[in-house]
Amino acid sequence: MSDFYIDPVIYSGRPENCQDRLPVEIATYDLLDRLGVSYTRVDHAPTPSIEACEEVEALLGIEICKNLFLCNRQKTNFYLLMMPGRKPFKTKDLSAQIGSARLSFADEIYMHEFLGISPGSVSVLGLMNDKENRVRLLIDRDVISKPYIGCHPCVNTSSLKIATNDLLNKILPSVCHDPVFVSL
Numbered sequence: 001m002s003d004f005y006i007d008p009v010i011y012s013g014r015p016e017n018c019q020d021r022l023p024v025e026i027a028t029y030d031l032l033d034r035l036g037v038s039y040t041r042v043d044h045a046p047t048p049s050i051e052a053c054e055e056v057e058a059l060l061g062i063e064i065c066k067n068l069f070l071c072n073r074q075k076t077n078f079y080l081l082m083m084p085g086r087k088p089f090k091t092k093d094l095s096a097q098i099g100s101a102r103l104s105f106a107d108e109i110y111m112h113e114f115l116g117i118s119p120g121s122v123s124v125l126g127l128m129n130d131k132e133n134r135v136r137l138l139i140d141r142d143v144i145s146k147p148y149i150g151c152h153p154c155v156n157t158s159s160l161k162i163a164t165n166d167l168l169n170k171i172l173p174s175v176c177h178d179p180v181f182v183s184l
Contacts, residue, residue, distance in 0.1 A: 064150035
């Protein structure tokens with residue numbers, strides 16, 4: 001049981017009242033609605049970690065994806081890695097598959113600049129803000145083996161359940177990011 005507030009109501013689509021929502025969250029709902037992507041939503045207090053999402057996962061019937069914003073040592077190549085939330089991340093396993101040595105977590109400044117989001121809110125949906133394709137999307141094959149993904153709408157006070165098929169065939173083509181599939 002988590003120790004942060006979760007609204008137990010499962011909502012379909014965007015909030016009825018967006019007055020207290022951040023512009024990046026509203027832009028996320030605008031994108032999904034424009035693409036005809038159905039989604040369900042759970043609202044909650046800011047999530048302190050992926051481990052704290054158990055109740056949210058139970059409500060939505062999914063596993064929330066772990067989204068890691070990474071870069072090479074020179075800070076010239078940036079990556080957004082989607083992987084199952086409870087799967088351990090081993091940088092050497094990923095580095096070998098993408099041909100990049102010494103991956104580390106990218107600085108917050110790049111997260112803001114490229115994805116328009118803050119730490120704790122990293123989401124595949126932030127790629128809508130990466131107009132210059134500075135971030136390469138990496139998806140663990142285990143993520144796409146499930147019928148749904150779980151992610152934040154670019155803020156960590158809500159979580160969404162989206163069909164994996166919609167992610168691959170509607171959202172990613174719309175934001176002009178082709179995924180690279182990896183096995184971790």
